[in-house]
Amino acid sequence: MGYRNKTYEQALEIKRQSAKEHRAEFDKTLEEIYSKTPRLSVIDNELSKNGAAAAIKAINGDIEGLELLRDKSRKLSNEKQKILTAAGIGDFKPLCPVCNDEGFVKGKLCDCVKLIAKELVISELNEKLPLNTSRFNNFSLSYYPTDEDENGISPKKRMAAIFDFCHTYAKNFTPKSESLLFLGGAGLGKTHLSLAIGSLVIEKGYGVIYGSAGNLLGKIEKEYFSRNEPEFSDAVLECDLLIIDDLGTEFATQFSNSALYNIINTRLLADKPTLINTNLSFSELEERYTARISSRLAGGYTIKKFLGNDIRILKATGK
Numbered sequence: 255m256g257y258r259n260k261t262y263e264q265a266l267e268i269k270r271q272s273a274k275e276h277r278a279e280f281d282k283t284l285e286e287i288y289s290k291t292p293r294l295s296v297i298d299n300e301l302s303k304n305g306a307a308a309a310i311k312a313i314n315g316d317i318e319g320l321e322l323l324r325d326k327s328r329k330l331s332n333e334k335q336k337i338l339t340a341a342g343i344g345d346f347k348p349l350c351p352v353c354n355d356e357g358f359v360k361g362k363l364c365d366c367v368k369l370i371a372k373e374l375v376i377s378e379l380n381e382k383l384p385l386n387t388s389r390f391n392n393f394s395l396s397y398y399p400t401d402e403d404e405n406g407i408s409p410k411k412r413m414a415a416i417f418d419f420c421h422t423y424a425k426n427f428t429p430k431s432e433s434l435l436f437l438g439g440a441g442l443g444k445t446h447l448s449l450a451i452g453s454l455v456i457e458k459g460y461g462v463i464y465g466s467a468g469n470l471l472g473k474i475e476k477e478y479f480s481r482n483e484p485e486f487s488d489a490v491l492e493c494d495l496l497i498i499d500d501l502g503t504e505f506a507t508q509f510s511n512s513a514l515y516n517i518i519n520t521r522l523l524a525d526k527p528t529l530i531n532t533n534l535s536f537s538e539l540e541e542r543y544t545a546r547i548s549s550r551l552a553g554g555y556t557i558k559k560f561l562g563n564d565i566r567i568l569k570a571t572g573k
C-alpha cells in the first residue's frame with residue numbers, strides 16, 4: 255500500500271496519540287462534572303432502566319406504555335443536556351470531523367494525517383539547517399571592495415543594501431512574500447544570506463525547506479521512482495518558504511529540469527515564495543535551462559546581484 259512508509263506511519267501514530275489524549279481530556283472533564291453533580295448518574299440510571307423497560311413494552315405491544323416511557327426518557331435527556339451545557343461541556347467533538355479521528359476516510363489517508371506527515375518532513379529538514387553558523391549578525395561587510403564604479407556604487411555599498419533588503423525580507427516574511435533570485439560568483443555570501451533568511455523565517459514559526467539544488471532534485475527523483483506517496487515533493491511545493499541553494503551545480507537531467515520547472519511554476523502560481531541562489535549569470539541560466547524556466551525567473555522573481563571578490567579566499571589569505 256502506498257501510504258506504508260515511515261513518515262506516514264509516524265504521522266498516523268501521532269494522530270492516534272493526539273486523538274487518544276483529546277478523548278481522555280474530554281472524559282476527564284466529564285468525570286469531574288459527574289462527581290460534582292450526582293443527579294447526572296441518577297439520570298443515566300433512569301435512562302438505562304427506561305431503555306430496558308421500553309424493550310419489554312415493545313415486545314408486548316404496549317404502545318401507550320412505550321410512548322410514556324419515551325416521553326420520560328426525552329425529558330431526562332433534556333435535563334442531562336441542560337446540566338452539561340451549563341457546566342460548559344457539549345457533545346464530544348473529534349479533532350478532525352472529516353475522519354472522526356480515525357485517520358482514514360474510505361480506506362484512504364485523511365488530510366489531517368497528511369498534514370502531520372508534511373510537518374514531520376519539514377521539521378526533519380529544518381533540523382539539518384545550520385542555524386547558528388550563518389546568521390545576519392555574523393555577516394561581515396568588511397571583505398567587500400570599496401572602489402566605486404562610474405555611478406559611485408562600490409561592491410560594499412551594493413552588498414550593504416542587499417544585506418538590509420534580506421534582513422527586512424526575513425523580518426517581514428509572510429507566506430505571500432516575493433520570490434528571490436540571488437546571482438553572483440562563488441564566495442559572495444549568497445548561501446550565508448539565504449541561510450540567515452531561512453533561520454529567521456523558521457524562528458517566526460514558518461515551514462522552510464532548504465537544500466542544495468542537487469540534493470532537493472535528487473530526493474524528488476528518488477521518491478518519484480520509489481512509488482511511495484510523494485510526501486517530500488508535496489512538502490517542497492507547499493512549504494511556506496523553499497530555499498534552493500546553488501542552482502546549476504546539480505547533475506541536470508530531463509527529469510530534474512522538468513521537476514525544477516514544476517517547482518518554480520507551481521509555487522509562483524500559488525503565490526508561494528521561493529529563494530534561489532546560483533553562481534550562474536542570467537544568460538548562463540538561460541543557456542542551461544529551458545526558456546520556460548528562465549522566463550519564469552525573469553518574470554516572477556526579484557533579482558539581486560551580489561558583487562565583490564570571493565570572500566572565502568580573502569578570509570583564508572587574511573587580506
Ligand SMILES: [Zn+2]
Pocket residue numbers: 350351352353354355356357358364365366367
Ligand atoms: Zn482527519
